Amino acid sequence: MTRFPIQSKAPIRPKDRILVGIDTPDRGVAIGLAERLGDSVGGIKLGMEFFNAQGPDGIRAVAGTTPLFLDLKYHDIPNTVAGAVRSAVAACRPLILNVHAAGGGAMMRAAVEANRETAESVGIARPKLIAVTVLTSLDDGDLEAVGQRGPAAEQVVRLARLAQDSGCDGVVCSPLEIAAIRAACGPDFLLVVPGIRPAGSGDDDQKRVMTPGRAVAAGADYLVIGRPITRADDPAGAARVIALDIAAETMG
Numbered sequence: 001m002t003r004f005p006i007q008s009k010a011p012i013r014p015k016d017r018i019l020v021g022i023d024t025p026d027r028g029v030a031i032g033l034a035e036r037l038g039d040s041v042g043g044i045k046l047g048m049e050f051f052n053a054q055g056p057d058g059i060r061a062v063a064g065t066t067p068l069f070l071d072l073k074y075h076d077i078p079n080t081v082a083g084a085v086r087s088a089v090a091a092c093r094p095l096i097l098n099v100h101a102a103g104g105g106a107m108m109r110a111a112v113e114a115n116r117e118t119a120e121s122v123g124i125a126r127p128k129l130i131a132v133t134v135l136t137s138l139d140d141g142d143l144e145a146v147g148q149r150g151p152a153a154e155q156v157v158r159l160a161r162l163a164q165d166s167g168c169d170g171v172v173c174s175p176l177e178i179a180a181i182r183a184a185c186g187p188d189f190l191l192v193v194p195g196i197r198p199a200g201s202g203d204d205d206q207k208r209v210m211t212p213g214r215a216v217a218a219g220a221d222y223l224v225i226g227r228p229i230t231r232a233d234d235p236a237g238a239a240r241v242i243a244l245d246i247a248a249e250t251m252g
């Protein structure tokens with residue numbers, strides 16, 4: 001796997017934009033997928049299902065030197081989230097980690113500070129800290145059911161601005177809000193985008209979706225893609241087709 005371009009301004013190759021979401025509790029399955037996909041994606045994303053079964057030791061065993069997005073979506077009081085970030089950065093050394101923007105400005109500022117201090121004290125490049133805006137599995141009706149008035153897109157932009165003001169490097173958003181966040185937060189704000197479905201794939205539990213090529217053309221930096229790759233008969237082949245779709249929509 002090549003060096004991840006996230007820490008520099010180097011141009012990003014289509015395949016490097018893919019962070020494959022490996023959602024399994026099984027260490028052997030995760031290691032197998034990471035190995036098979038190593039040459040076809042930019043990095044891996046490990047989240048709660050894997051972490052809760054295998055812990056930091058399992059994360060290190062799967063990620064090795066592979067660029068890692070550690071997706072544990074912290075959402076708690078500032079002191080607790082700061083502690084979680086310190087533990088995660090020291091133990092897992094991710095390239096990217098996340099919190100929920102809905103935890104508020106004080107919580108995000110505490111996370112930003114904990115991330116910076118811990119990276120300095122363990123002597124690693126500072127991981128990118130990003131904030132989840134509105135989950136891609138929710139639509140306007142779901143938001144209304146939890147007392148959130150107004151379209152998802154408005155809430156996403158509100159939370160993206162708050163995340164930026166709180167010192168976060170970027171956000172997780174659906175592909176449908178990329179243009180609005182770019183307009184509000186500028187070209188350097190990192191946009192990591194799940195809710196990606198190649199043409200012809202089912203949406204599963206995702207509600208705000210787009211194809212990989214169209215999401216990158218709209219301004220996504222990185223795409224988080226799970227089942228369309230990991231559940232394919234040939235995961236590496238599926239990742240290569242996705243990279244071709246990105247290239248077709250974004251080059252020449």
Ligand SMILES: O=C(O)c1cc(=O)[nH]c(=O)n1[C@@H]1O[C@H](COP(=O)(O)O)[C@@H](O)[C@H]1O
Pocket residue numbers: 021022023047071073098132134135136137172173194195196204206224225226227228
């Ligand atoms: O933070 C995330 O990565 C995330 C945020 C979000 O709003 N929606 C979302 O789907 N994700 C993650 O992205 C991955 C998407 O997986 P697939 O739906 O299988 O492509 C899952 O691992 C989710 O946990």
